[in-house]
Amino acid sequence: MVTVEQAEELILNNAGDYGAEIILFNESLGRVLAETIKADRDLPPFNRVSMDGIAIKFADFEQGIKTFKIIGIQAAGDAPVNATQPGECVEIMTGAALPGAVDTVIRYEDLEISDGKATLQIGDIKKGQNIHFRGADRREGDIVLTPGRVITPAVISMVASVGETELRVKRKPRVVIVSSGDELVDVAAKPSPYQIRRSNNYMVKAVLAGLGIDAAMVHIPDEPEAIKSTLQQCLVNFDVLLLSGGISMGKFDYIPQVLKDLQFEQIFHKVQQRPGKPFWFGKHENGVVVFAFPGNPVATFMCTQRYFIPWLNKTLGAESKPAVYAALNEDIAFEPALQYFLQVKLSFGDDGRLFATPVEGNGSGDFANLADTDAFMELPLNKNEFKKGEVYRVWMFNQQ
Ligand SMILES: Nc1nc2c(c(=O)[nH]1)N[C@H]1C(S)=C(S)[C@@H](COP(=O)(O)OP(=O)(O)OC[C@H]3O[C@@H](n4cnc5c(N)ncnc54)[C@H](O)[C@@H]3O)O[C@H]1N2
């Protein structure tokens, strides 16, 4: 049996690399950038007017001129309308390129305009005000995005503004979610009194959908030959197998043996944790990675969050996000020598601190409790008593 830290390290050491592909920039949300993007021109590319009003020469103002003759009007996108003579101004709109002769912009709110003249209503004017200067944000040739950036709406806007219509992004692994167990029926079916509906696989599929992965799903009966032939097929068609169930001590828990028969290398079986102790992880010589999660719904879910998502982030080379910590809101005792992943509800205190209130359900079969919680709090292995106010790492979910 390995510890949580050892399991994490072994999993991350087996991160994959599925190469890169070129896609349309506006279909890249959530993907991981696999190239460097540079500014193709200065940002902004010209001295950009940032308020609607008039543009003047500051020297005129310094010489006491308060009323300016409007010699033209310039919209955003227009070629500059120059006001070269003393006392002249140009009416100018936000987004316009400031003409060369003028250097200061006064807002309409600070003017009175009549008979083709604009008169200042304020006395406090600074040279260069209301102008977003060329190159103030980035210079032509500057690196604006580096590989590993997760593509967010703001990144898409950056990419659009530098004229990149296509992006090179990391290719995602092909994932199949495999559920097993003869007690499990389809969602639409009517279960017998001793059966239940399949739900873990839909839960994992939803987690993956949130990560931009459209996983396939298969269900296998508790029958070694059927398990073997299905997994053999999966081995050909997928990069990652996410299994749920059939890996513990039960008479019908055939999966570890079948994986062995199919020449998968067992990297570990069993982690010193609750939930999720029977977790099996391994790899085939052809590179296919298997996460065989314990079937209890909370165990499958916790292992997906705690192990699969970090594996995926490392595989895609995604920049790491800061870990989140919260303060326990109640005392908790946990006796077994296992690392406990406590289900908690998160809230913010008046001072902005994050608090975690335990919502202990009926163990790892209680998926109803999961819907009412926000995170797993990872309590350290070397303690049994956890006091209100102590701060521990949380793994958040249910954030949408
Ligand atoms: N003698 C022992 N028994 C068990 C141990 C142990 O150490 N010694 N570990 C327990 C723990 S902890 C867990 S977790 C489970 C894991 O067992 P399996 O991975 O073999 O899972 P199953 O037995 O197939 O299923 C467990 C439970 O979850 C339900 N399940 C499974 N798949 C789904 C699904 N897709 N959707 C909804 N529910 C699912 C299944 O019906 C069972 O109720 O073993 C303990 N036993």
Ligand code: MOO
């Ligand atoms: O892993 Mo089991 O989830 O402790 O029930």
